[in-house]
Amino acid sequence: MKHLDWQYELHVHGVSKGKLSLDDFAELAKKLADLLGSKDKVHFGALKNGSAKLQLKVEIPVRQAVNVQLLRAKNDDGPGANKVVWIDEFLGKRGWHGELKNDQGNVVINFPGAINKAPPEPVQTVHQASTIVGQVIKIGGRDETVPMQIRTPDGVFVDVNVKGREQARKLGQHLFGADLKFSGNATWTRDEEGHWSCSDMEVLSFEEPDATSLVGLFASLQQVPDNHWHQVDDPIAEWKKQHREDH
Structure with missing residues (x-):
């Protein structure tokens, strides 16, 4: 069996290598770095043809730690779970989906992205x-x-x-x-x-x-001791007069 020079590969469906913008590539690379952790020991390997495939190299001393972090993120355990959601939402907004595979071809984390996203309502x-x-x-x-x-x-x-x-x-x-x-x-x-x-x-x-609501309001105010509103014959007219003067 041929030895692979990478440990993880993000396979993005819906965009090819030639159509993946530099901004989207940079954003994906950053989100993957956050997800895998051990950033000084994880490196970009290659961007393969066909559907965009980002290959990542993980140095031997941190491979076990990265593997554990991915398993915890997949099982919604710890802050890594949010990073899975961030990648999934990023892919979904662009109409893509994908999966993160290991060097044995097994899917470590699935990103359904646009597959589960309802089609946008027409404007x-x-x-x-x-x-x-x-x-x-x-x-x-x-x-x-x-x-x-x-x-x-x-x-x-x-x-x-x-x-x-x-x-x-x-x-x-x-x-x-x-x-x-x-x-x-x-x-x-x-x-x-x-x-x-x-x-x-x-x-x-x-x-x-509504004037009817004002009638009830002033009727209540007139019952309050030491309140001048009980001396006013037409409280609503007086209120409107003061309201105009204030403005």
């Missing part, structure tokens, strides 16, 4: 009448259509356009105020992971906070 864009809730955090412009940015309750920033200067003026009074409900024609985009996001919206109308 899709939809235009439709929509409603978005959020806080006005920026508004301004000279044209009839005024750009505005809102922040949704979950922290997402959405750039929208307000139809009409009069409506924009009213919205300016709510800058950094309570969340409002905006209605209009929106553009929604679904990414490759299946997540939808609003990328644009023409605001045609908006609604202030």
Whole structure:
């Protein structure tokens, strides 16, 4: 039997030696070095033809240690297990898969990569009448259509356009105020992971906070001792007046 001048080989399916970019090769080599350990005693051997095959040489004094580390990583024992996942994810994102073999041809660790990865969702864009809730955090412009940015309750920033200067003026009074409900024609985009996001919206109308909830709020406040709200005949109107003055 011919003696092999390497101890481990990463066989990458889905890319050939000639198509493997230098950046991907360098990243794979680094991840393999992290996985095998004993970095000063593990060396690059060759990159073989056909599907890319990275051959690695391990010096005799550390071969047993490297073998043990690979077995522990394969069995999800210790930090090496994460390094297996990192290589698998790296291959999967590029549509590849592979396996790490020893010099006897046995698979030490399998990297299913793209084999088990669900196909990406097709990118899709939809235009439709929509409603978005959020806080006005920026508004301004000279044209009839005024750009505005809102922040949704979950922290997402959405750039929208307000139809009409009069409506924009009213919205300016709510800058950094309570969340409002905006209605209009929106553009929604679904990414490759299946997540939808609003990328644009023409605001045609908006609604202030529900007055019925404010009635309950002020009714509770009026029961608090030493609270001036019990002296106000129309607390909601007074609150709106103060809210406008603050802004």
